[in-house]
Amino acid sequence: MxxxxxxxxxxxxxxxTEYAILYSLQETIKIVTGNTIELDGLSFALGITGEDALEKLNITDIPYTLALWDKNMSKYSDTxxxxxxxxxxxxxxxxxxxxxxxxxxxxxxxxxxxxxxxxxxxxxxxxxxxxxxxxxxxxxxxxxxxxxxxxxxxxxxxxxxxxxxxxxxxxxxxxxxxxxxxxxxxxxxxxxxxxxxxxxxxxxxxx
Structure with a gap:
């Protein structure tokens, strides 16, 4: 071999997991910042750590946002x-x-x-x-x-x-x-x- x-x-x-990751991230960012980011603008998050993705999005409270993202992700588990x-x-x-x-x-x-x-x-x-x-x-x-x-x-x-x-x-x-x-x-x-x-x-x- x-x-x-x-x-x-x-x-x-x-x-x-693409659908679940992107839609749950979009929902999370909307809650945390009030801004809606199009899915194309979030696709960079596929393949890197959640922490690194949130840093690139200039999120300040990363631990809270990560926990919220994980909670929102569970809503899409059936996808x-x-x-x-x-x-x-x-x-x-x-x-x-x-x-x-x-x-x-x-x-x-x-x-x-x-x-x-x-x-x-x-x-x-x-x-x-x-x-x-x-x-x-x-x-x-x-x-x-x-x-x-x-x-x-x-x-x-x-x-x-x-x-x-x-x-x-x-x-x-x-x-x-x-x-x-x-x-x-x-x-x-x-x-x-x-x-x-x-x-x-x-x-x-x-x-």
Whole structure:
């Protein structure tokens, strides 16, 4: 096997949370500031930590706003789902001998709320959340932490994500990157190691 471990981002890669994240953020900003920001103006928040997103929006009371955002996010929980093909992919990878992991911009608490309820959580042996490192994507720190915990090196990993932050994190860590096109809005001209049309297309590359 070219890689020993396949590492996934969560939002936009394993689960579809775009609607829930953007609409709950829009609602939160309206409550806190009185301003309505169009969804296009909030799309930058996809793929970075909630704290970093609120800092970019010049929110002063970040702890309160984060808590409110999390509360509002729960209203949209029924819109969050696992992408088609992901359960089958994870099952095949596991049976083929790959170790699976996660590097996400979510905190461990946020991951518990919105991801652990899905049955696919059982497939992952190493999980790095935002509260595991002081620097976050696009910094390579989360993937460096992953390698430290999993006792792997950069040539043994493939990182799969949907955002520019994921791509830059992998590049900065010198790790091969596969773009999850099913959850991505990135253009065709960006440079990636692999471009996946669907989850199961990964199998054509590594198995």
């Amino acid at each position: 070219k890689y020993k471990q396949i590492v996934f981002d969560v939002d936009g890669t394993l689960i579809d 969050v789902c696992v992408f088609e093909g992901i359960p089958e992919l994870l099952d095949i990878l596991t049976k083929s001998g790959y170790q699976l992991g996660i590097v996400t911009s979510r905190t461990s608490e946020e991951l518990d709320h919105d991801f652990c309820r899905f049955d696919i959580y059982k497939y992952f042996s190493t999980i790095i959340c935002a509260d595991d490192t002081s620097e976050h994507k696009p910094s390579p720190a989360p993937l460096f932490k992953y390698m430290e915990v999993s006792k792997t090196n950069n040539r043994e990993l493939l990182y799969i994500g949907d955002s520019t932050y994921d791509m830059e994190c992998a590049k900065n860590a010198n790790i091969d990157f596969a773009l999850a096109s099913w959850g991505s809005n990135l253009t065709e001209d960006i440079s990636v190691t692999f471009r996946l049309s669907g989850p199961l297309s990964l199998l054509d590359i590594i198995i």
